Amino acid sequence: MKTFLAIIGSLYFLIAPGLALTLxxxxxxxxxxxxxxxxxxxxxxxxxxxxxxxxxxxxLTLPLAIISTAVIITISLLLRDAGVSSLR
Amino acid sequence: MPSQIQPGAAGKRExxxxxxxxxxxxxxxxxxxxxxxWPGVVPLGADAAAYLHNFESCFSNPSRNDCLSSPEITISxxxxxxxxxxxGVLYGFxxxxxxxxxxxxxxxxxxxxxxxxxxxxxIIFSLSSSQFLAYFAFYWKMMLAMGLTLVSxxxxxxxxxxxxxxxxxxxxxxxxxxxxxxxxxIAQFIFGQNKKFIFISGTGILLIAFSINWQExxxxxxxxxxxxxxxxxxxTDLTEVFIGHFVNFSYYRQLILIYLPFAIINLVQxxxxxxxxxxxxxxxxxxxxxxxNFIFHNRFIVLLDLAAIIxxxxxxxxxxxxxxxxxxxxxxxxxxxxxxxxxxxxxxxSIEPFITDPEEINELKSxxxxxxxxxxxxxxxxxxxxLNAYSQRSVIELPLTRNNLVSxxxxxxxxxxxxxxxxxxxxxxxxxxxxxxxxxxxxxxxWQYQGGxxx
Numbered sequence: 001m002k003t004f005l006a007i008i009g010s011l012y013f014l015i016a017p018g019l020a021l022t023l024x025x026x027x028x029x030x031x032x033x034x035x036x037x038x039x040x041x042x043x044x045x046x047x048x049x050x051x052x053x054x055x056x057x058x059x060l061t062l063p064l065a066i067i068s069t070a071v072i073i074t075i076s077l078l079l080r081d082a083g084v085s086s087l088r
Numbered sequence: 089m090p091s092q093i094q095p096g097a098a099g100k101r102e103x104x105x106x107x108x109x110x111x112x113x114x115x116x117x118x119x120x121x122x123x124x125x126w127p128g129v130v131p132l133g134a135d136a137a138a139y140l141h142n143f144e145s146c147f148s149n150p151s152r153n154d155c156l157s158s159p160e161i162t163i164s165x166x167x168x169x170x171x172x173x174x175x176g177v178l179y180g181f182x183x184x185x186x187x188x189x190x191x192x193x194x195x196x197x198x199x200x201x202x203x204x205x206x207x208x209x210x211i212i213f214s215l216s217s218s219q220f221l222a223y224f225a226f227y228w229k230m231m232l233a234m235g236l237t238l239v240s241x242x243x244x245x246x247x248x249x250x251x252x253x254x255x256x257x258x259x260x261x262x263x264x265x266x267x268x269x270x271x272x273x274i275a276q277f278i279f280g281q282n283k284k285f286i287f288i289s290g291t292g293i294l295l296i297a298f299s300i301n302w303q304e305x306x307x308x309x310x311x312x313x314x315x316x317x318x319x320x321x322x323x324t325d326l327t328e329v330f331i332g333h334f335v336n337f338s339y340y341r342q343l344i345l346i347y348l349p350f351a352i353i354n355l356v357q358x359x360x361x362x363x364x365x366x367x368x369x370x371x372x373x374x375x376x377x378x379x380x381n382f383i384f385h386n387r388f389i390v391l392l393d394l395a396a397i398i399x400x401x402x403x404x405x406x407x408x409x410x411x412x413x414x415x416x417x418x419x420x421x422x423x424x425x426x427x428x429x430x431x432x433x434x435x436x437x438s439i440e441p442f443i444t445d446p447e448e449i450n451e452l453k454s455x456x457x458x459x460x461x462x463x464x465x466x467x468x469x470x471x472x473x474x475l476n477a478y479s480q481r482s483v484i485e486l487p488l489t490r491n492n493l494v495s496x497x498x499x500x501x502x503x504x505x506x507x508x509x510x511x512x513x514x515x516x517x518x519x520x521x522x523x524x525x526x527x528x529x530x531x532x533x534x535w536q537y538q539g540g541x542x543x
Contacts, residue, residue, distance in 0.1 A: 002171060009170030025250055032105070036191045040239040041250065043232070044257040047162040051300055054156045062169045
């Protein structure tokens, strides 16, 4: 059960936010590129948000990590739906 | 079994993507072998113990000032919250980072050159002795920063501002890796196109990097303002510290003799065509830092090697393609591959961790069971991370020479007692300490100091 949760947690924190960002801002790339970029963007954007929250006094806890990641995913997908597809 | 080379849509022969699996398997297996070769000890560099200490202490006390804005601590805490064990974060994520760097080599070479060159570069990366040595030294932060740097190059080529968070975090995570990246960006701004994009993204990257880790940047500033950051200008006692913990440039040149000529061929071709190529700028920036002996210049060899591997991919492939049709050509190719594999296998099997005896690790751990107010003592700074990680006691480092024997005891007497001295296998034989009535041997590598005031 612990391993299963760790796998789900890893996919949620290390892939999902980056995947949402690449789906919004990077079109026409193959699946391997998307996988690498999903990991990269997840491992940078989520910690950045958490560090800035830490500096405002909000300490990292599991609920905070889950909520901030969910916000990143939601905003990315909302931007995608709104047709904002380029960060150039 | 599908053929290895398939006709592409445009009529060109395209390489099968399954070829990626070969270097990835080599990469994974070679990085796991040290764990099987050295069971029971910390199989990689001494930095592993230092990271273990930081990751554990910051997870149990996240409000500590130095934990709050540290990117590596945030990543570690996040992974631990996600259910990763401390060893998983320390070693599992580190191996994942190496695979990530490998895939980033593929990604960036594909973007700047082509897919076949990308697979060739990835194969060279997986068999590179210098990259293996970097992995073995346990550069946890640097490994992740290397991957982020390469993906940043990809995002710059794609002209997307997503590069800002990626390179921004890389800069705050590992300022050392940020220096050649920054220099390459400046060169791209001067010589390349899309100046507006480079300027805006560069400004954003700097803002993020400085806002998170301004303290580290300002810590290094005096070395650049007073000595231009060149180690030769430093006082003699600091020169040794600031050359950077990695192989020196002479040894490195021996390690990469097989692919360096190919990297130079590509470099010269690109410069000859007057193309503004970020990878070339990155290579030259690292080379400049190493030749001018900037702070930690030996560490930049790892980054120079990465750029060399990316540049070497295309010429190596052309070389193989031009030779593979003749018997002699195949022989030359086989000899080169044999040389690369042999050199890599030799490094893989001959390298030893700092502590090779599991019993010594257990002794270090046993210090955690001594009196709560005890102090761990070492006379070799290389053991500091291990003592910090395992003893769970205050640690002092006091180097012993024949000249400071008397003052040695008087300094020890100023500390809280009891003091436990650790003399590891890699420490010079210290008969002054080992055969001294003031030190009572507790175990093979631990002595208790018997002098001093009982405070």
